[in-house]
Amino acid sequence: MTTMSIPVALSTDLLTGTEWNAARVQELLQLSADVKARPDHYASALAGRFLALILEKPSLRTRVTFEVGMRGLGGTAIFLDHTVSRLGERESIPDVARNLSRWVQAIVARVFAQRELDQLAEFASVPVINALSDRFHPCQAYADFFTLRERYGTLRGLKLAYVGDGNNVCHSLMAVAARVGAEMRIATPAGYEPDASVVAEARQAGRETRATLEMFASPEEAVAGVRAVYTDVWASMGQEDEAATRAKIFASYQVNDALMKRAAPDALFMHCLPAHRGAEVTDSVMDSPRSIVFDQAENRLHVQKAILLMLLS
Ligand code: CP
Ligand code: NVA
Numbered sequence: 001m002t003t004m005s006i007p008v009a010l011s012t013d014l015l016t017g018t019e020w021n022a023a024r025v026q027e028l029l030q031l032s033a034d035v036k037a038r039p040d041h042y043a044s045a046l047a048g049r050f051l052a053l054i055l056e057k058p059s060l061r062t063r064v065t066f067e068v069g070m071r072g073l074g075g076t077a078i079f080l081d082h083t084v085s086r087l088g089e090r091e092s093i094p095d096v097a098r099n100l101s102r103w104v105q106a107i108v109a110r111v112f113a114q115r116e117l118d119q120l121a122e123f124a125s126v127p128v129i130n131a132l133s134d135r136f137h138p139c140q141a142y143a144d145f146f147t148l149r150e151r152y153g154t155l156r157g158l159k160l161a162y163v164g165d166g167n168n169v170c171h172s173l174m175a176v177a178a179r180v181g182a183e184m185r186i187a188t189p190a191g192y193e194p195d196a197s198v199v200a201e202a203r204q205a206g207r208e209t210r211a212t213l214e215m216f217a218s219p220e221e222a223v224a225g226v227r228a229v230y231t232d233v234w235a236s237m238g239q240e241d242e243a244a245t246r247a248k249i250f251a252s253y254q255v256n257d258a259l260m261k262r263a264a265p266d267a268l269f270m271h272c273l274p275a276h277r278g279a280e281v282t283d284s285v286m287d288s289p290r291s292i293v294f295d296q297a298e299n300r301l302h303v304q305k306a307i308l309l310m311l312l313s
Helices: 022-037 061-072 093-100 114-123 138-152 168-180 196-205 219-223 240-253 257-262 293-312
Strands: 050-055 076-081 106-110 128-130 159-163 183-187 212-216 228-231 268-271
Touching (some): 050 061, 114 128, 138 268, 138 293, 159 219, 168 183, 168 212, 183 219, 196 212, 212 219, 268 293
Parallel strands (some): 050 076, 106 128, 159 228
């Protein structure tokens, strides 16, 4: 077992990234660092525990990191493939939640609609973790700020820009940025801004940490002098029908060498992946020494192990 004490859970679910306050996020980042540095100390921390991994959409990173992570903690993940049938079709979501709660100690779910997750959480008696919904991707955002912390040491006052669609990834980044005291700048085309209620929540939460959150229409203005530039796909899973329209609307939001030149000289490039090379990001930026996209992907593993420890220990 570990020699590091694992904090007591405040919220039993992780559905958005707004549940945990600034102190709790710092605990998560600390524990993630320890899990990464000393994986053997946690090798049997969740021995005999089971995790149900429900995915309604394709995944590379999320599936592998939760499966490898659970195994690395001594537990077992059970993959429930809902990529071909919707959750709730064969059996209602409340009944799925009530069944799973009798057999497993946590449910991780990637769903189309946030309300499906909320329903799982309402009827499950075990923690429910959002593995991406239409609204949020908290595990990604925690891994991303952990990656920035590894690079820069401190997150307070760190300037980063998110360029592109005000989507699920953007929402959880805003929520976590507010809790770590980062200065976040967002550039989206008109009509693709992040949800106003998520912006308002982040601004409110950021008062404690002196985080700032600014909206821009111009990507050039948003990235001016920042230490990290983040982007995501222009059409998320479930928005395939809009891909061609969005490609035109987002064309001037591409992260390319010219845009990166406007950021700080040492600015990092970030992407949750999968990336559409040649669309939201060029090969030259993705493959440059400033790109930390595979560090982000690796850190999903360590941070999610820490999340599981915090919710299940
Ligand atoms: N970033 C991320 O969640 O990747 P997957 O869709 O491959 O899980
Ligand atoms: N915004 C993307 C993120 C994928 C990890 C999507 O929802 O498809």
